[in-house]
Amino acid sequence: xxxxxxxxxxxxxxxxxxxxxxxxxxxxxxxxxxxxxxxxxxxxxxxxxxxxxxxxxxxxxxxxxxxxxxxxxxxxxxxxxxxxxxxxxxxxxxxxxxxxxxxxxxxxxxxxxxxxxxxxxxxxxxxxxxxxxxxxxxxxxxxxxxxxxxxxxxxxxxxxxxxxxxxxxxxxxxxxxxxxxxxxxxxxxxxxxxxxxxxxxxxxxxxxxxxxxxxxxxxxxxxxxxxxxxxxxxxxxxxxxxxxxxxxxxxxxx
Amino acid sequence: xxxxxxxxxxxxxxxxxxxxxxxxxxxxxxxxxxxxxxxxxxxxxxxxxxxxxxxxxxxxxxxxxxxxxxxxxxxxxxxxxxxxxxxxxxxxxxxxxxxxxxxxxxxxxxxxxxxxxxxxxxxxxxxxxxxxxxxxxxxxxxxxxxxxxxxxxxxxxxxxxxxxxxxxxxxxxxxxxxxxxxxxxxxxxxxxxxxxxxxxxxxxxxxxxxxxxxxxxxxxxxxxxxxxxxxxxxxxxxxxxxxxxxxxxxxxxx
DNA sequence: CATATAAAGTCACAAAATATCACATTGAGC
DNA sequence: GCTCAATGTGATATTTTGTGACTTTATATG
Numbered sequence: 328x329x330x331x332x333x334x335x336x337x338x339x340x341x342x343x344x345x346x347x348x349x350x351x352x353x354x355x356x357x358x359x360x361x362x363x364x365x366x367x368x369x370x371x372x373x374x375x376x377x378x379x380x381x382x383x384x385x386x387x388x389x390x391x392x393x394x395x396x397x398x399x400x401x402x403x404x405x406x407x408x409x410x411x412x413x414x415x416x417x418x419x420x421x422x423x424x425x426x427x428x429x430x431x432x433x434x435x436x437x438x439x440x441x442x443x444x445x446x447x448x449x450x451x452x453x454x455x456x457x458x459x460x461x462x463x464x465x466x467x468x469x470x471x472x473x474x475x476x477x478x479x480x481x482x483x484x485x486x487x488x489x490x491x492x493x494x495x496x497x498x499x500x501x502x503x504x505x506x507x508x509x510x511x512x513x514x515x516x517x518x519x520x521x522x523x524x525x526x527x528x529x530x531x532x533x534x535x536x537x538x539x540x541x542x543x544x545x546x547x548x549x550x551x552x553x554x555x556x557x558x559x560x561x562x563x564x565x566x567x568x569x570x571x572x573x574x575x576x577x578x579x580x581x
Numbered sequence: 582x583x584x585x586x587x588x589x590x591x592x593x594x595x596x597x598x599x600x601x602x603x604x605x606x607x608x609x610x611x612x613x614x615x616x617x618x619x620x621x622x623x624x625x626x627x628x629x630x631x632x633x634x635x636x637x638x639x640x641x642x643x644x645x646x647x648x649x650x651x652x653x654x655x656x657x658x659x660x661x662x663x664x665x666x667x668x669x670x671x672x673x674x675x676x677x678x679x680x681x682x683x684x685x686x687x688x689x690x691x692x693x694x695x696x697x698x699x700x701x702x703x704x705x706x707x708x709x710x711x712x713x714x715x716x717x718x719x720x721x722x723x724x725x726x727x728x729x730x731x732x733x734x735x736x737x738x739x740x741x742x743x744x745x746x747x748x749x750x751x752x753x754x755x756x757x758x759x760x761x762x763x764x765x766x767x768x769x770x771x772x773x774x775x776x777x778x779x780x781x782x783x784x785x786x787x788x789x790x791x792x793x794x795x796x797x798x799x800x801x802x803x804x805x806x807x808x809x810x811x812x813x814x815x816x817x818x819x820x821x822x823x824x825x826x827x828x829x830x831x832x833x834x835x
Numbered sequence: 836c837a838t839a840t841a842a843a844g845t846c847a848c849a850a851a852a853t854a855t856c857a858c859a860t861t862g863a864g865c
Numbered sequence: 866g867c868t869c870a871a872t873g874t875g876a877t878a879t880t881t882t883g884t885g886a887c888t889t890t891a892t893a894t895g
Contacts, residue, residue: 352853353583362873367854382588383880384853452713452722456706459727468706468734470724470742473713480722488724488738584852587881606843616883621844637890638843 336361337369344379344388351385377515377546402430406536406560406581411435413558413581414498414534420444422495426454427524428479429500431534433457439464448492450520451479481516489523497528497553501535502544504563508570510535510548518546525551532579537561550574590615591623598633598642599716605639655684660790660814660835665689667812667835668752668788674698676749680708681778682733683754685788687711693718702746704774705733735770743777751782751807755789757796758817762824764789764802772800779805786833791815804828 336359344350352370356363370386373379379386411434418424421444426432428451436454439445443463449455450469459466469488471480499521501510510533512518525531531553540563557571558579571578590613598604606624610617624640627633633640655661665688672678675698680686682705690708693699697717703709704723713720723742725734753775755764764787766772779785785807794817811825812833825832 349586349589351583351586363853364855364874365872368872382586384584384586385588387586387588452706452710455727456710456732459706459729459732462729466727466729467738468722468724468727470722470734470738473709473720473722475713475716475720478710478713480724484721484724484742582852584881617843618845618884619882622882 337373340366340369341373341378344386349382349385349387353384355385374545377518380545403536403538403560404434406538407431408434408438409560409581410534410536410558411438413579414532415439417532418442418445418496422446423448423493425449425492425494425497425499425524425527426451427497427499427521427534428454428477429534431536432498432500435498435534448494449479450481450485451477453478477517481520486520486523489520489527492527494528495530497524497531499524499531499533501533501539501548502546503539504535504567505547506564506566508567508574509550511544512546512548513544515546518548522549522551525553528553530555533557535559537563540564540567585613587623591627594620594623595627595632596716598640603636603639603641607638609639655687657790657792657814658688661685662688662691663814663835664788664790664812665692667833668786669693671786672696672699672750676700677702677747679703679746679748679751679753679778679781680705681751681753681775681788682708682731683788685790686752686754689752689788702748703733704735704739705731707732731771735774740774740777743774743781746781748782749784751778751785753778753785753787755787755793755802756798756800757793758789758821759797759801760818760820760824762821762828763804765796765798766800766802767798769800772802776803776805779807782807784809787811789813791817794818794821 340350340355352363352366355366370379370381374381374386379388407430410431414435415438418439420442423446426436426447426449428449432451433454436457439447440457440461442461445463446465446467447458448467448469450471452473455466455468458464469480469485471484472482473479474481501521502512505511512521531551532555535557537560554574554576556577556579558581560581562568562578562580568578594604594609606617606620609620624633624635628635628640633642661684664685668689669692672693674696677700680690680701680703682703686705687708690711693701693712694715696715699717700719700721701712702721702723704725706727709720709722712718723734723739725738725742726736727733728735755775756766759765766775785805786809789811791814808830810831810833812835814835816822816832816834822832
């Protein structure tokens with residue numbers, strides 16, 4: 328008996344998902360006449376590739392419950408503000424820096440509003456708006472399709488723009504940090520863009536508050552040798568610290 | 582027994598909420614054939630994410646979209662709002678449009694927040710921010726250096742991005758209108774960019790309220806044959822009207 | 836203004852569906 | 866036959882949903 332190829336099942340699942348926006352484990356198990364466990368393994372695999380998002384009972388396209396920007400701003404505002412100030416202290420007059428979108432990086436932008444000579448590139452609308460109102464700061468917005476949840480541009484256009492630039496420092500966020508010390512993100516696209524941002528800077532710093540430590544988001548951000556430090560509000564667990572030591576970048580406490 | 586995915590229920594609740602402005606627990610329970618308690622748990626969850634506001638008996642949209650201070654305090658806000666609504670009436674579902682920066686065009690963006698299927702390109706940060714919060718509107722930000730006065734991108738990068746696109750309608754502002762019916766601008770760069778914007782649209786409309794009629798700013802915007810109309814709040818003087826007639830585009834009163 | 840009352844909310848618990856994990860089975864390729 | 870990866874199975878854990886007792890809120894009414 329020859330078994331139907333699993334790859335076909337995966338492709339059909341993706342097809343259905345894109346047609347209808349969501350799939351349920353039970354329905355797929357019936358449709359392909361396999362056990363629910365098999366379907367779960369399929370979906371898990373697709374989720375690890377960042378192609379679907381798992382939800383109870385099935386999977387959907389897009390991000391089911393990533394908290395909105397305004398929500399994330401409110402969460403642990405003090406810790407994020409401290410991280411922002413710490414990051415700002417690394418920025419010297421006259422530098423050209425890149426700031427990623429996110430609630431933590433928005434605090435960095437706010438901490439930079441007292442500066443006199445800076446050039447800042449960002450993909451975040453609120454950060455651009457904040458900094459363009461600061462005299463003495465030259466602001467460059469990275470164009471592209473705007474993602475509502477981040478209020479920032481993501482996509483081919485943004486990635487393309489990034490290629491044209493080289494900056495002194497890049498400040499990049501992350502969706503979460505895995506136990507192994509890998510930075511993770513909600514979508515494949517975001518992960519790729521953050522990786523590109525890390526490599527755009529001569530040095531790059533990752534900003535993450537302690538709420539990220541426990542959070543494992545589906546896609547890994549590929550490592551970069553430009554990383555010069557991880558800026559946090561609390562010291563992370565031993566595992567993450569060990570991973571940091573191994574990667575030879577310091578953990579900087581705000 | 583397989584259950585319908587809870588995530589779909591949540592999404593539909595959000596959709597209904599966006600369409601009608603509010604939802605009631607009882608109606609949703611009937612609609613999805615689940616208990617009221619389940620609906621309450623759904624709404625509570627959405628409220629925790631900041632996506633809805635709970636009220637006794639149901640929920641309403643999270644952010645009531647009150648016009649920002651700068652918008653209300655804008656000079657001749659009523660006239661500009663009328664122009665914005667008039668311009669919005671020219672936009673059909675599914676169109677791809679380009680919106681220039683400016684206070685008048687911001688009112689156009691505001692008037693488009695009820696739409697379902699639109700793609701909007703803009704160089705204005707506030708317009709991008711307004712529209713990216715509107716579900717169903719795909720927003721593309723034109724990148725480049727941000728000018729503090731306009732809170733919008735201007736420059737070589739922006740001009741370059743414009744070349745890659747073709748849109749159904751372009752809505753462009755102007756610094757002023759000369760007696761001869763020429764559109765004028767404050768800087769050479771802005772004038773050149775507005776000219777490029779006019780030519781990016783299959784059709785282009787110029788938005789100008791009556792405070793622009795008397796104003797003669799230093800640089801002329803080169804004429805374009807894509808111009809399909811000038812949208813105003815009051816009819817301009819005879820000279821401007823005559824020039825419009827000669828250029829064969831209509832003056833549209835909001 | 837106090838009170839009645841119906842509707843809505845809260846909470847704790849139980850039932851059902853789903854998820855996870857370890858281990859068994861199957862079949863293809865060597 | 867042996868190995869390995871994919872799949873199935875069943876025990877256990879977790880999540881979601883429903884139910885009913887009880888509390889709170891909105892609103893009308895005297």
